[in-house]
Amino acid sequence: MVEFExxxxxxxxxxxxxxxxxxxxxxxxxxxxxxxxxxxxxKQAADLIPNSAVLVNAIPLLEARASSEIENIVTTTDxxxxxxxxxEDKADAATKxxxxxxxxxxxxxxxxxxxxxxxxxxxxxxxTVKGQELDLRAESGTTLKSRMTxxxxxxxxxxxxxxxxxxDNWAKFMSESTEFDPxxxxxxxxxxxxxxxxxxxxxxxxxxxxNILFLVEHGLLDSPILYLSRYIIANKAAYYRLLLHVTAExxxxxxxxxxxxxxxxxxxxxTEKIKSIRELMEHTAHFVQTKLPKIYSWELCExxxxxxxxxxxxxxxxxxxxxxxxxxxxxxxxDVGILQEIKSGRENxxxxxxxxxLLTGDENVWVYYAGVDTENAQAE
Numbered sequence: 131m132v133e134f135e136x137x138x139x140x141x142x143x144x145x146x147x148x149x150x151x152x153x154x155x156x157x158x159x160x161x162x163x164x165x166x167x168x169x170x171x172x173k174q175a176a177d178l179i180p181n182s183a184v185l186v187n188a189i190p191l192l193e194a195r196a197s198s199e200i201e202n203i204v205t206t207t208d209x210x211x212x213x214x215x216x217x218e219d220k221a222d223a224a225t226k227x228x229x230x231x232x233x234x235x236x237x238x239x240x241x242x243x244x245x246x247x248x249x250x251x252x253x254x255x256x257x258t259v260k261g262q263e264l265d266l267r268a269e270s271g272t273t274l275k276s277r278m279t280x281x282x283x284x285x286x287x288x289x290x291x292x293x294x295x296x297x298d299n300w301a302k303f304m305s306e307s308t309e310f311d312p313x314x315x316x317x318x319x320x321x322x323x324x325x326x327x328x329x330x331x332x333x334x335x336x337x338x339x340x341n342i343l344f345l346v347e348h349g350l351l352d353s354p355i356l357y358l359s360r361y362i363i364a365n366k367a368a369y370y371r372l373l374l375h376v377t378a379e380x381x382x383x384x385x386x387x388x389x390x391x392x393x394x395x396x397x398x399x400x401t402e403k404i405k406s407i408r409e410l411m412e413h414t415a416h417f418v419q420t421k422l423p424k425i426y427s428w429e430l431c432e433x434x435x436x437x438x439x440x441x442x443x444x445x446x447x448x449x450x451x452x453x454x455x456x457x458x459x460x461x462x463x464x465d466v467g468i469l470q471e472i473k474s475g476r477e478n479x480x481x482x483x484x485x486x487x488l489l490t491g492d493e494n495v496w497v498y499y500a501g502v503d504t505e506n507a508q509a510e
Contacts, residue, residue: 134378136281139270139288143296143325144380146303146318153314153382161390162311168397169350175404176355180428184411184435185404186236188489189355194231196359197338198224200366212439212474220475226261234258235339239354242347246305247340249297255343256329256336266293267330274327283374286327296326304344312348316341317389321376338362357400361392399494406494410485411435414468417499421466425459434468438482438489467499 132142179185191210210228213221221229234255241251257264267290274284287293300322307315323337338359345351362369365388372388375381415431430450437444445456460480463469469480488496 136283137273137285139285140325140377141287141289141292143287143322143377145296145299146322147307147310148318148380148382150309152380153310153318153386155383158314158383158386158390159311161387161394162313165313165390165393165397166350168394168401169345172356172397172401172404173350173352175401175408176352179404179408179411181432181436182353184407184432185355186353187436188407188438189357189400189403190232190235191228192489193235193338193342193354193357193359194228196357196363197231197335198228200338200359200363201334212479227259230259230261231335231339234336235342235354238339238343239346242343247301247343247347249294249301252297252301252323252328252336252340255339256332259332259335259339260329264329264332266290266297266328269330272327272330284325284377286325293326293328296322297328300326312344312350313390313393314386316344317386318382319344320389321373321382321385324373325377355400355404356393356396357403358392358396360399361396365392402494403488406488406496407435407485410488410496413496413498414484417466418463418468422462425462430459434463434482435485438485440469440480440482441477 132144134140176182176185195210209221209225210232213225213229237258238251238255241254253264253266267288270288272286272288273282274286275281276283287296300319303322304315304319310318320337320341323340324333327333329336341358342351342354342356345356346354368388372381372385376385411431414434415426415428418431419426427450429448430445433444433448433450434440440460442453442456442460445451445459446453450456451459460469461471464471464480468482468484470483472479472481484496484499488494
């Protein structure tokens with residue numbers, strides 16, 4: 131076993147792959163099956179949403195907020211939705227950084243649908259997250275410290291040539307080590323990327339994006355809608371402890387089981403969230419059709435879910451109504467209690483509170499609009 135000294139650069143970080151017989155235990159393979167079933171159910175649930183943009187506009191923002199929170203970059207889901215479709219320079223610094231995470235996730239998903247993950251792609255993703263052109267870390271002195279005690283718990287490898295070689299091995303493992311189940315490969319590559327720690331900043335967020343992109347690349351997800359950072363936040367101490375155990379003891383199996391459990395739990399939670407979103411969409415459409423039949427259209431109702439912080443321009447750009455009529459539509463939706471009008475700088479925003487509450491709440495529940503026949507509250 132390679133000697134590990136936390137205060138010394140871990141230049142002897144072993145290359146991938148680890149021994150197959152030390153990884154794919156019966157327990158790991160059983161957990162892979164359960165995680166794959168959960169992923170398949172998530173894909174099926176996502177397919178039932180009439181417009182995939184509803185999910186692609188929402189779930190990655192939740193992931194962006196949570197992944198940024200892990201790095202102590204704190205913003206709110208409300209702020210992310212408010213600034214998601216306008217110039218980011220109007221947002222505060224933390225919100226800008228979280229929105230860049232979402233952009234990197236979007237752009238990365240497009241890239242992996244055309245080609246495999248590479249070292250250059252990882253550099254591009256981290257550059258997008260940080261909002262500046264980056265290269266591999268050149269400086270020495272980078273250490274990871276315990277947030278509780280301040281003691282050094284890990285010192286990553288140093289030297290650009292060594293980092294490049296380690297990343298090339300990492301990329302080769304992802305593309306060539308087909309003897310491992312893709313979900314096992316995802317867990318292994320995530321550890322390795324975090325251990326290489328190739329950038330001066332943004333490694334954790336880039337690594338979490340790469341997890342989701344790996345699933346998209348292998349067809350286990352059609353779009354980046356896995357909210358995996360939620361699981362990591364809930365189990366942050368175990369996440370860092372198990373990463374360190376791989377480094378110190380090559381304890382791969384507990385780490386892999388942790389990640390597989392996270393995929394399964396997150397898929398199940400997200401599947402239920404998507405089902406609730408679909409039900410709320412149908413109920414909202416029925417409510418608008420009942421209360422405001424003159425302005426009802428499915429396209430209008432769908433927009434309220436694509437843009438839960440809606441602007442008059444959103445209706446105009448979608449071809450739903452011209453500017454003056456769009457204003458009437460949105461104010462009418464406020465009158466019946468679907469939207470709330472708020473002031474943001476020089477413009478008015480029309481917020482969809484019920485949907486925001488559903489997205490941000492841990493429970494996947496919502497309450498019917500008042501005055502609706504709940505026995506027949508499904509849109510035709």
